[in-house]
Amino acid sequence: VADELIQIQKSARLDFQEGRFDEAEKSYREYLKYRPQSVVCLCNLALVKMATKRHDEAQILLEEAIAIKSDSGIAYYLLGRNFFQQGKLEEALERLAESIHYDPSNPKAFNCVGVISSQKGYVNRAEEAFSEAVKLDPDFGDAHFNLAVLYATREKPDPNRAAEHYNKAVLLGVPRDTAIEGYLEAAKVTTVSLR
Structure with a gap:
C-alpha cells in the first residue's frame, strides 16, 4: 500500500502541475481513501479546488485539515489565499495571521499579508510584511x-530603496516593469538636476 500511495501522490502532483485538475482531484481522493486524516493531501486537494475557482469546496477541505491539525500553518495560509482570491x-x-502564528518562517504568508495590506492602504504593515518575507527568503x-512598488508609490517615495529592490527582483527573474523603470529614470533625472 505504501508504494501505491507514493505513486498516487506523484501522479496527482504531476497532473496538478500540468493543469489536469480533474485527474489530480481523482488521485487525491483515492489517496484520502487510504489516509483520510492526511492534512497534506487535504491541502493539495484544496489547491486543485482553488485552481478551478471552487472556493467553497476548498474552504471546506482546509477547515477539515485545520480540524485534524489545529496548528497547521500551511492550511491557514491556503485558507487565507482562498479568501484573498475571492476578494474577502x-x-x-x-x-x-494565524498561518504566521503557527509557521513564522513562511515568506509567502508574509508576502500575501503585504499585498493585502497595501491594497487596503496599510502602508506600514505592508512594508513590515514584505521586509520580513525578503528577510526569510532573500531570493x-x-x-x-x-517592496520596490511600495517604495516608489508611497506618500514620500524612496527611489533608492525602490531601485535596490527592483534591481534585485529583476536579477531574480521577475519580469521588467516599464512603470517602475520610468519612475526610477525620472527620479534619477530629478536627483541629477538638483545638484
Missing part, C-alpha cells in the same frame, strides 16, 4: 518587487 480581504488577513523576487 479581512478574512484573508485573519487566516494569514524571493516577488517580495522584492512588491
Whole structure:
C-alpha cells in the first residue's frame, strides 16, 4: 500500500502541475481513501479546488485539515489565499495571521499579508510584511518587487530603496516593469538636476 500511495501522490502532483485538475482531484481522493486524516493531501486537494475557482469546496477541505491539525500553518495560509482570491480581504488577513502564528518562517504568508495590506492602504504593515518575507527568503523576487512598488508609490517615495529592490527582483527573474523603470529614470533625472 505504501508504494501505491507514493505513486498516487506523484501522479496527482504531476497532473496538478500540468493543469489536469480533474485527474489530480481523482488521485487525491483515492489517496484520502487510504489516509483520510492526511492534512497534506487535504491541502493539495484544496489547491486543485482553488485552481478551478471552487472556493467553497476548498474552504471546506482546509477547515477539515485545520480540524485534524489545529496548528497547521500551511492550511491557514491556503485558507487565507482562498479568501484573498475571492476578494474577502479581512478574512484573508485573519487566516494569514494565524498561518504566521503557527509557521513564522513562511515568506509567502508574509508576502500575501503585504499585498493585502497595501491594497487596503496599510502602508506600514505592508512594508513590515514584505521586509520580513525578503528577510526569510532573500531570493524571493516577488517580495522584492512588491517592496520596490511600495517604495516608489508611497506618500514620500524612496527611489533608492525602490531601485535596490527592483534591481534585485529583476536579477531574480521577475519580469521588467516599464512603470517602475520610468519612475526610477525620472527620479534619477530629478536627483541629477538638483545638484
